[in-house]
Amino acid sequence: MIVDNISNWKIYLKNPVWEAVFAEIKLLNEHTPDMEKKIQNDDIILKVFSYETFTPADSCAELESHRKYIDIHTTIAGSERIDWYPTSVLSAKSSYSESEDAIYYERKEPPSARINMYLGIFAALWPEDAHMPRIMTGEKPELIKKAVFKIKIDLI
Secondary structure, three states: OEEEEHHHHHHOOOOHHHHHHHHHHHHOOOOOOOEEEEEEOEOEEEEEEEEEOEOOOOOOOOEEEOOOEEEEEEEEEOOEEEEEEEHHHOOEOOOOEOOOOEEEEOOOOOOOEEEEEOOOEEEEEOOOEEEEEEEOOOOOOOEEEEEEEEEEHHHO
16 A cells, blocks of 8 residues: 655656556546546546545445555545555455455454545555545545546556
8 A cells, every 4th residue: 555645656656557647647626527537448447436425334334455456546625534454354245346346345443544535645555455435534424526546456
């Protein structure tokens, strides 16, 4: 897992895929429409969506990891918390879904880390990084807009 300011993206990886993703991130703003865009066929996919955050106890909160893709999350407007766990400490509640590229896990408290995602922050999550986004950062739910880049693991 990597969590940092977007301005520090060049510190981590030096390859065309990483550069393409962060070039796209620089173009995003609160007026970017909700969408799904293939940047490089199915190798790099950008998803922009809006939703309301909720408490970690909410039944909609799902703890997941992926096998085929690395996720890069960034908030465009508003804030959310992502709870993070190493997959090695979790029990799967379902088998891996190839079509969703997801494994869902039993929730466990407390999380190994809590990541507060505000404008200008990114989180890169690998297959070993189970994550539960959509958690409120404050006392009440908030409408946010965020982007998730899905990057095929073998490209990084």
